Amino acid sequence: MSTHALPIEDYALIGDRRTAALVGTNGSIDWLCLPRFDSPACLAALLGDEENGHWQLEPVGDYDVTRRYVGDSCALETTFTTAHGTVRLTDVMPTHDGRADVVRVLRCDRGRVRVRHAWRVRPDYGRIKPWVRRRRIGDDEEEVISAIAGPDRLVLRGHRLPHATDHVHEDEIELSAGDELTFTLTWLPSHQEIDDLEHATERLAETVAEEEAWAARCPADVPQPEAVKRSLLTLRLMTDCDTGGIVAAPTTSLPEDFGGERNWDYRYCWLRDAALTLSSLLRAGYADEADLWRGWLLRAVAGDPEDLQIMYAVDGARRLTEYELPELPGYAGSQPVRVGNGAVDQQQHDVLGEVMDALALQRRTTGHVDPDAWRLQVALVSERAQHWQEPDNGLWEIRGEPRHFVHSLVMEWVAFDRAVAAIEEFGLEGPVEEWRAIRDRIREEVLEKGFHQERNSFVQHYDTDEVDASLLLLPTVGFIAGDDPRMLGTIEAVEKDLLHGGLLLRYRTSSGVDGLSGAEHPFLACSFWLVDAYALAGRLDDARALFDRLVGLCNDVGLLSEEYDPVGQRMVGNFPQAFSHLALVRAALTLAEAERSRD
Numbered sequence: 001m002s003t004h005a006l007p008i009e010d011y012a013l014i015g016d017r018r019t020a021a022l023v024g025t026n027g028s029i030d031w032l033c034l035p036r037f038d039s040p041a042c043l044a045a046l047l048g049d050e051e052n053g054h055w056q057l058e059p060v061g062d063y064d065v066t067r068r069y070v071g072d073s074c075a076l077e078t079t080f081t082t083a084h085g086t087v088r089l090t091d092v093m094p095t096h097d098g099r100a101d102v103v104r105v106l107r108c109d110r111g112r113v114r115v116r117h118a119w120r121v122r123p124d125y126g127r128i129k130p131w132v133r134r135r136r137i138g139d140d141e142e143e144v145i146s147a148i149a150g151p152d153r154l155v156l157r158g159h160r161l162p163h164a165t166d167h168v169h170e171d172e173i174e175l176s177a178g179d180e181l182t183f184t185l186t187w188l189p190s191h192q193e194i195d196d197l198e199h200a201t202e203r204l205a206e207t208v209a210e211e212e213a214w215a216a217r218c219p220a221d222v223p224q225p226e227a228v229k230r231s232l233l234t235l236r237l238m239t240d241c242d243t244g245g246i247v248a249a250p251t252t253s254l255p256e257d258f259g260g261e262r263n264w265d266y267r268y269c270w271l272r273d274a275a276l277t278l279s280s281l282l283r284a285g286y287a288d289e290a291d292l293w294r295g296w297l298l299r300a301v302a303g304d305p306e307d308l309q310i311m312y313a314v315d316g317a318r319r320l321t322e323y324e325l326p327e328l329p330g331y332a333g334s335q336p337v338r339v340g341n342g343a344v345d346q347q348q349h350d351v352l353g354e355v356m357d358a359l360a361l362q363r364r365t366t367g368h369v370d371p372d373a374w375r376l377q378v379a380l381v382s383e384r385a386q387h388w389q390e391p392d393n394g395l396w397e398i399r400g401e402p403r404h405f406v407h408s409l410v411m412e413w414v415a416f417d418r419a420v421a422a423i424e425e426f427g428l429e430g431p432v433e434e435w436r437a438i439r440d441r442i443r444e445e446v447l448e449k450g451f452h453q454e455r456n457s458f459v460q461h462y463d464t465d466e467v468d469a470s471l472l473l474l475p476t477v478g479f480i481a482g483d484d485p486r487m488l489g490t491i492e493a494v495e496k497d498l499l500h501g502g503l504l505l506r507y508r509t510s511s512g513v514d515g516l517s518g519a520e521h522p523f524l525a526c527s528f529w530l531v532d533a534y535a536l537a538g539r540l541d542d543a544r545a546l547f548d549r550l551v552g553l554c555n556d557v558g559l560l561s562e563e564y565d566p567v568g569q570r571m572v573g574n575f576p577q578a579f580s581h582l583a584l585v586r587a588a589l590t591l592a593e594a595e596r597s598r599d
């Protein structure tokens with residue numbers, strides 16, 4: 001019988017900053033896309049069962065399991081304890097060597113342990129049974145297993161290779177204390193020969209040392225510093241080291257509603273998520289990352305401002321056409337499994353505000369003005385000057401009727417506000433009078449049409465009295481003071497309508513605004529935004545209590561998915577999600593600042 005995927009929180013992330021894999025507590029890699037984040041998965045059991053591809057090293061019989069990342073690195077160590085001994089499995093994807101490898105080291109620390117090895121690769125999202133051969137390579141005639149399917153070649157090397165039985169390679173290995181076995185999976189284009197393939201193992205220590213050196217710069221004077229550090233490391237792992245593109249998550253179609261249709265592909269770079277990540281990195285003291293991302297942004301959005309998209313591929317490619325993979329059963333039966341993302345063609349008017357805000361923060365933090373980047377900003381803001389009144393799909397990417405979302409309009413205000421500030425503070429060129437007037441007009445309009453007097457609250461869009469968690473961001477971008485009575489009323493209305501099990505929903509799906517069937521669970525980023533809102537409203541004890549609760553929802557290795565089901569007490573949605581982690585970092589920094597100014 002085939003084994004299905006584990007609960008989402010039972011996975012951990014490894015990656016080489018070009019792509020990533022999910023490793024389960026059962027020693028199974030159930031998700032791996034090679035060589036890029038958005039390449040077709042060659043191990044896809046996560047969205048089906050082991051027939052869709054997995055690579056497992058797991059003790060035979062019963063065991064207890066604990067996991068950790070090695071120090072402050074992204075090397076994962078899983079320790080299995082059986083009645084007869086202990087084995088440690090270390091999983092790493094070495095970085096910076098221009099290669100795509102997964103290295104697995106199995107060590108027996110105590111007693112004797114029998115380990116089952118299963119290697120079942122299925123390129124093209126679990127669909128293809130590859131052409132597999134044993135080969136001898138190099139001067140020392142090393143035996144390897146080579147699997148070819150279309151453009152991909154996967155090579156398994158190791159101290160003891162598994163044997164082919166019915167489209168899977170399997171083995172059972174008896175390890176005694178002191179034994180150590182290493183296995184490496186390497187991706188190559190299928191036309192490339194493997195005769196001179198170097199071993200990846202030399203890169204392990206360097207990878208760990210480089211990650212630890214980066215983590216050493218994390219801020220220590222924040223609440224829950226370990227959770228903040230792991231979030232920053234995770235955001236870095238989701239940043240492509242060549243292009244600077246930041247993916248929203250390394251997975252597709254982990255459902256927002258188990259068994260439902262709310263399944264999306266997140267292996268792309270949203271301007272929103274990337275800009276917010278960048279702001280969190282800058283606030284946490286990582287200015288270098290900002291340069292890499294700015295380069296990505298300039299290349300991705302270059303061209304006519306009217307062609308600005310809300311998301312791109314990691315290399316800046318624009319076509320992200322959405323399609324379905326009917327042959328994959330989906331996580332917990334949630335179909336369809338989607339590749340690409342239809343939201344790419346949407347109008348989401350908040351996006352330029354987030355980008356302008358991140359670039360303004362970068363200017364202020366580094367004092368550096370890039371003339372090319374400013375020219376681009378002038379073109380983009382000028383384009384918005386013609387269209388800011390139009391309705392849009394909003395930051396939640398609703399597939400229902402476009403609306404005048406208050407959050408989008410406030411972020412339009414941010415775009416003009418930051419552009420005006422750049423001219424005023426840095427002497428940059430631009431139509432400052434015109435932009436100042438538009439900025440002020442947007443504010444007046446939002447205060448008039450986006451605020452509901454009877455509810456004493458801002459509302460989701462101009463034609464409703466519903467609220468939306470994104471309204472909590474209004475004080476964080478400087479649109480209104482956090483302790484303004486209108487904001488205090490908004491927090492109260494959001495608490496009343498959107499709190500579910502102490503966590504926050506994005507909006508009430510029952511209003512039908514998103515044009516989708518089914519419902520969803522509380523959204524973790526929104527729950528962190530409530531921490532920001534409490535802190536800025538002066539409710540520091542509530543802020544700290546909620547922040548600690550949210551950090552407590554991280555799994556055993558500090559990772560968060562997109563949503564959380566407080567009733568079933570399980571993670572929901574794509575995993576790990578940049579939005580959740582960047583919101584954790586932001587909330588920690590906001591809380592630290594608020595606590596400092598109180599003391």
Ligand SMILES: OC[C@H]1O[C@H](O[C@H]2O[C@H](CO)[C@@H](O)[C@H](O)[C@H]2O)[C@H](O)[C@@H](O)[C@@H]1O
Nearest residue numbers: 248264270272273341343395396397579
């Ligand atoms: O729930 C509907 C939408 O969900 C996805 O969008 C969400 O994730 C994005 C990436 O993190 C984020 O930028 C956006 O604000 C979120 O709503 C999905 O990508 C959309 O296609 C879908 O409509």
